[in-house]
Amino acid sequence: MKIIGLTGSIGMGKTTTAEMFKKHGVPTIDADQIVHQLYENEAVALIEEAFPGTTDSKTVDREKLSASVIGQPDSFKKLEAIIHPLVRQKQDEFIKSHREQGTDLVLLDIPLLFETGAQSRVDIVVVVTCDPEIQKKRVLARKNMNIDKFNAILKKQLPDTEKRKLADHIVDTSVSFEETEAQVIALLSNLRQN
Numbered sequence: 001m002k003i004i005g006l007t008g009s010i011g012m013g014k015t016t017t018a019e020m021f022k023k024h025g026v027p028t029i030d031a032d033q034i035v036h037q038l039y040e041n042e043a044v045a046l047i048e049e050a051f052p053g054t055t056d057s058k059t060v061d062r063e064k065l066s067a068s069v070i071g072q073p074d075s076f077k078k079l080e081a082i083i084h085p086l087v088r089q090k091q092d093e094f095i096k097s098h099r100e101q102g103t104d105l106v107l108l109d110i111p112l113l114f115e116t117g118a119q120s121r122v123d124i125v126v127v128v129t130c131d132p133e134i135q136k137k138r139v140l141a142r143k144n145m146n147i148d149k150f151n152a153i154l155k156k157q158l159p160d161t162e163k164r165k166l167a168d169h170i171v172d173t174s175v176s177f178e179e180t181e182a183q184v185i186a187l188l189s190n191l192r193q194n
Helices: 014-023 031-038 043-050 062-069 073-101 132-140 147-156 160-166 177-193
Strands: 002-007 028-030 105-109 124-129 169-172
Touching: 002 014, 014 028, 014 105, 014 124, 014 177, 028 031, 028 073, 031 073, 031 105, 043 073, 062 073, 073 105, 105 177, 124 160, 132 147, 169 177
Parallel strands: 002 105, 002 124, 028 105, 124 169
Antiparallel strands: none
């Protein structure tokens, strides 16, 4: 079984590209979705202990938690130390399950793949990219997003130019949806033949 690590900076089309892999038969697990689930289950008590007042009894209040860690590098590291091992555990369970089923390819959708060193846990790195102006337009069209928030997020991410240098394969979403999907189909054909 080959493990694909899919990554890309904010607004590059990573989520849409992951859906295309899923549509074409590749089981997919999304790190962001795992975090959302953890914020409603296993991580609640741990986060409340580390960041008092950021949860109610059942879930993490993302806005309160965000206010506790934004602009606080030490607090952010503390949060990552809680969340990253839990995310990795869920990913490992997913991989183990598919390995036992004899699945040929699985995909880990990891926004901060390089930033967290997760490239060492995958066989193939696919970076989703697009023209910077398209990226900016996509991100600023999101609800509750502004240029300052966008720039703050970009600062935390490895620059797109660096990600592309480290990629085994690149999917460019600057083109149409159909052309993007054609890239995914060609890449999967290549991976399944080799």
